[in-house]
Amino acid sequence: xxxxxxxxxxxxxxxxxxxxxxxxxxxxxxxxxxxxxxxxxxxxxxxxxxxxxxxxxxxxxxxxxxxxxxxxxxxxxxxxxxxxxxxxxxxxxxxxxxxxxxxxxxxxxxxxxxxxxxxxxxxxxxxxxxxxxxxxxxxxxxxxxxxxxxxxxxxxxxxxxxxxxxxxxxxxxxxxxxxxxxxxxxxxxxxxxxxxxxxxxxxxxxxxxxxxxxxxxx
Amino acid sequence: xxxxxxxxxxxxxxxxxxxxxxxxxxxxxxxxxxxxxxxxxxxxxxxxxxxxxxxxxxxxxxxxxxxxxxxxxxxxxxxxxxxxxxxxxxxxxxxxxxxxxxxxxxxxxxxxxxxxxxxxxxxxxxxxxxxxxxxxxxxxxxxxxxxxxxxxxxxxxxxxxxxxxxxxxxxxxxxxxxxxxxxxxxxxxxxxxxxxxxxxxxxxxxxxxxxxxxxxxxxxxxxxxxxxxxxxxxxxxxxxxxxxxxxxxxxxxxxxxxxxxxxxxxxxxxxxxxxxxxxxxxxxxxxxxxxxxxxxxxxxxxxxxxxxxxxxxxxxxxxxxxxxxxxxxxxxxxxxxxxxxxxxxxxxxxxxxxxxxxxxxxxxxxxxxxxxx
Numbered sequence: 001x002x003x004x005x006x007x008x009x010x011x012x013x014x015x016x017x018x019x020x021x022x023x024x025x026x027x028x029x030x031x032x033x034x035x036x037x038x039x040x041x042x043x044x045x046x047x048x049x050x051x052x053x054x055x056x057x058x059x060x061x062x063x064x065x066x067x068x069x070x071x072x073x074x075x076x077x078x079x080x081x082x083x084x085x086x087x088x089x090x091x092x093x094x095x096x097x098x099x100x101x102x103x104x105x106x107x108x109x110x111x112x113x114x115x116x117x118x119x120x121x122x123x124x125x126x127x128x129x130x131x132x133x134x135x136x137x138x139x140x141x142x143x144x145x146x147x148x149x150x151x152x153x154x155x156x157x158x159x160x161x162x163x164x165x166x167x168x169x170x171x172x173x174x175x176x177x178x179x180x181x182x183x184x185x186x187x188x189x190x191x192x193x194x195x196x197x198x199x200x201x202x203x204x205x206x207x208x209x210x211x212x213x214x215x216x217x218x
Numbered sequence: 219x220x221x222x223x224x225x226x227x228x229x230x231x232x233x234x235x236x237x238x239x240x241x242x243x244x245x246x247x248x249x250x251x252x253x254x255x256x257x258x259x260x261x262x263x264x265x266x267x268x269x270x271x272x273x274x275x276x277x278x279x280x281x282x283x284x285x286x287x288x289x290x291x292x293x294x295x296x297x298x299x300x301x302x303x304x305x306x307x308x309x310x311x312x313x314x315x316x317x318x319x320x321x322x323x324x325x326x327x328x329x330x331x332x333x334x335x336x337x338x339x340x341x342x343x344x345x346x347x348x349x350x351x352x353x354x355x356x357x358x359x360x361x362x363x364x365x366x367x368x369x370x371x372x373x374x375x376x377x378x379x380x381x382x383x384x385x386x387x388x389x390x391x392x393x394x395x396x397x398x399x400x401x402x403x404x405x406x407x408x409x410x411x412x413x414x415x416x417x418x419x420x421x422x423x424x425x426x427x428x429x430x431x432x433x434x435x436x437x438x439x440x441x442x443x444x445x446x447x448x449x450x451x452x453x454x455x456x457x458x459x460x461x462x463x464x465x466x467x468x469x470x471x472x473x474x475x476x477x478x479x480x481x482x483x484x485x486x487x488x489x490x491x492x493x494x495x496x497x498x499x500x501x502x503x504x505x506x507x508x509x510x511x512x513x514x515x516x517x518x519x520x521x522x523x524x525x526x527x528x529x530x531x532x533x534x535x536x537x538x539x540x541x542x543x544x545x546x547x548x549x550x551x552x553x554x555x556x557x558x559x560x561x562x563x564x565x566x567x568x569x570x571x572x573x574x575x576x577x578x579x580x581x582x583x584x585x586x587x588x589x590x591x
Contacts, residue, residue, distance in 0.1 A: 108455065108472060112525025112537040123528055123535070130526075151528040153489070154469040159454075 016084025019077055023069065024085075032089035034147045045143025046085050048092040054139070055082040092142050095166050102171030105164055109155065117188030118175045123151060134176050138169045145169075256324065263317060267370065318370030319411065322363050326414035329359030333421035340428055356425070360418055367411070442582050444475075444484040444514075446563060451476040452488060452512070452573045462508050462567040465490035468529040472515065475575065483584060485515040486563055487534065488573070489527060489545065497547045502580070505564040510573060512563035513549045514583040517541055519556035521585035534560065558586065 020032070027043030029035050034045030043066065049055050059078045062068035069078060107116060113130035115121050120132035128151055133141060142165055148154030160168065186193055332355030339348045386394075452460040452473040460473055470489040478484050493509040505511075513534065517524050522538035527545075533552065534543040541554030549560035561583045564576030582590060 109470075109525075112523070112535075121537075123526065128528075128530075148468055148529060151530040153527045153529050154466060156466050156469055158464040159469060159471045 012080055013084060013088060015077075016080045016088070019073065019081040020084055020089075023073065024081065027066070032085060034143055034149060044140050044149065045147045046089050046139075047146055048090060048094055048139040048142035049085055050090045050094065050139070052082055052086045054137075055085050090139075092146060092165065093162050094138055094142055094169060097163065097165075097167030097170040099167065099170050099174055101164070102167035102169070105160065105168050106171050109160075110168070113152075115188075116175075117190070118172055119188055133172055136172075136176075138173055141172055142169050260321065260324070263321065315371065318366065321370065322367045322411060323414060325359050325363035325366055326411075326418055327359075329356050329363060329418050330414075330421060332356035332359055333418070333425055336425050337421075337428060340425075353425070356418075356421070360422075363414070363418070371411075441584060443578060444583055445478045445481060446475050446484055446486075446575050446578050448575060448577045450575045452486070452565075452575065453479055455479060460488060460573045462510060462571045462573055465510065467492045467509060470527050473512065483516060485523070486512050487515045487524060487527070488512045489534075491532060491545060495532070495546050499548055502548060502562065502564070504566070505562060505576065507565055507567045507573070510565055511545060512565055512573075512575075513543070513545075513560040514563070514579055516584050517556060518551075518558040518560060518583075519554070519585060524560065 021030070024032070024043070027035060028046050029043070032046035032049075034043060034047075046055075056078060058066065059069050059073070059082055073081070106114075106118075113121060113123065114133055115130075118133040120130045122129045130152070144152065145155050145160065145165060145168065146157070155165075157165075186197060332352045336349060336352035336356060338344075339352055453476045454460060454471055454473060457479055459476070460471065465471060465488065467490050470487060473486050473488045474481055475484050489511055491509045491511065493506070496506060496509065496511075498506065513524075515523050515525075517536040517538065519536065519539055519541045522536050524534050524536045524541075524543065526535035526537055527533070528535065532545045534545055534549060535541070536554070536556070539555050541556035542552045543549040543556070543560050544552040548562055551557055551559060559581065561579035561581040563579055565573050566576045568574055
């Protein structure tokens with residue numbers, strides 16, 4: 001028990017399961033599937049968390065609303081539960097997908113709420129909104145697609161298979177921080193907003209020109 | 219580099235300089251009928267016209283020698299007799315007139331060629347590049363013609379007439395009549411130009427009207443229905459049939475009729491809710507096997523794709539104008555501008571558990587228009 005390296009894997013897994021049930025499942029769900037409640041007080045799905053380093057860091061640091069476990073778990077326990085997450089819970093394979101197909105899927109199923117530029121938008125009722133996907137990790141996004149946190153519909157593997165999900169995530173990652181050839185992106189609100197800003201700027205210039213023509217007075 | 223020459227010539231010939239300056243270019247026009255030749259002549263003429271305008275602004279013509287009508291002996295005489303400048307209005311010399319007319323006609327011909335080229339290109343299904351180029355040629359020629367007309371053939375100077383005695387002397391009245399006749403003759407001579415502008419206007423009207431063809435076929439009665447028929451399997455956009463348990467409650471997928479995958483108007487949102495929550499109208503019992511509901515995905519307000527689904531409140535929502543539809547009660551509008559329910563597609567599961575359409579939509583799918591709210 002003192003050194004996890006000496007335990008057999010089965011013990012380690014059961015110990016990890018035990019810690020997970022005690023410490024993690026209230027927010028992340030019994031099987032790490034996430035809780036489809038209001039996302040701000042519930043944990044996201046862990047079904048795509050394959051990276052041991054990331055999981056261990058999260059357990060130690062406590063990103064966002066998650067508490068840090070450095071004072072309540074030993075280092076060995078933190079490692080054990082992180083291994084449990086990456087080995088036993090994470091079952092969504094994420095690989096490099098087809099970005100074009102992912103874009104098609106995104107526009108079909110996601111863009112209505114999250115906007116084509118993945119910057120999020122308002123929803124219908126109760127003041128909720130679809131969050132921006134900028135800065136969200138691929139694992140978080142993949143888990144959310146499968147389980148549908150909050151008002152979001154879920155997309156089980158019968159609707160989007162693993163390959164399609166990978167393509168979707170690949171597209172989202174590409175759009176999270178695209179190049180800005182025009183300089184100011186205006187939050188990627190699109191051509192209508194850009195045109196409006198251009199009109200206002202041009203009208204301002206016209207007014208300035210008229211003012212100069214009058215001799216700069218009144 | 220021609221300017222010093224012409225400046226000299228002005229001083230030699232006094233005010234009557236236009237026939238002298240236009241003579242060479244006229245020869246050139248007559249000599250070369252080829253396109254480069256005409257372009258060269260056009261360039262030379264424009265250059266000479268520009269220099270003339272510059273000169274006339276810096277050295278206004280002296281009153282007693284202001285351009286008489288060439289070939290009009292009386293006018294010349296009258297000018298010698300010392301007529302006031304107002305009487306001898308600037309009627310352009312014939313040579314200038316002819317060259318101007320020639321240029322304007324050329325420009326109109328360019329415009330007509332462009333317009334007719336557009337029509338030919340359009341009706342033979344040519345490329346957009348050609349369409350754009352011919353339209354540009356048409357408007358360019360038309361604009362050039364009108365500019366040349368106004369600059370070369372109409373009086374291009376502000377004319378001031380000092381107040382005179384009420385009854386002018388008889389010779390002035392005669393001169394006025396002659397001037398009027400000369401002007402009338404000039405108008406008469408522009409019959410060709412009138413035909414040209416009429417032709418250009420007619421061509422433009424034909425170009426404008428012919429583009430209505432691109433609005434496409436008349437929709438006829440196809441707007442009242444879709445291709446959904448009883449017995450058709452529901453298919454995803456990838457052509458997978460949808461089984462009754464493919465969705466879990468709270469998930470959604472876009473489906474099409476099995477023989478029209480990708481049809482915009484027949485696109486349908488399939489979603490699954492907990493069966494116990496359903497409050498469908500009584501005449502729709504059995505339309506939602508295992509809580510699978512199918513609605514037209516085309517918003518009844520303006521035809522956007524109703525893409526948003528809030529699983530917590532069971533509302534379908536259109537991202538364009540925020541029309542919301544209550545899924546549990548058969549997608550009746552619960553907010554926003556739409557006032558017609560999303561048409562529902564009756565569903566049934568066959569023996570293999572595959573979802574099939576039980577008929578067409580419950581209502582006319584698609585946005586409202588002048589015949590339908």
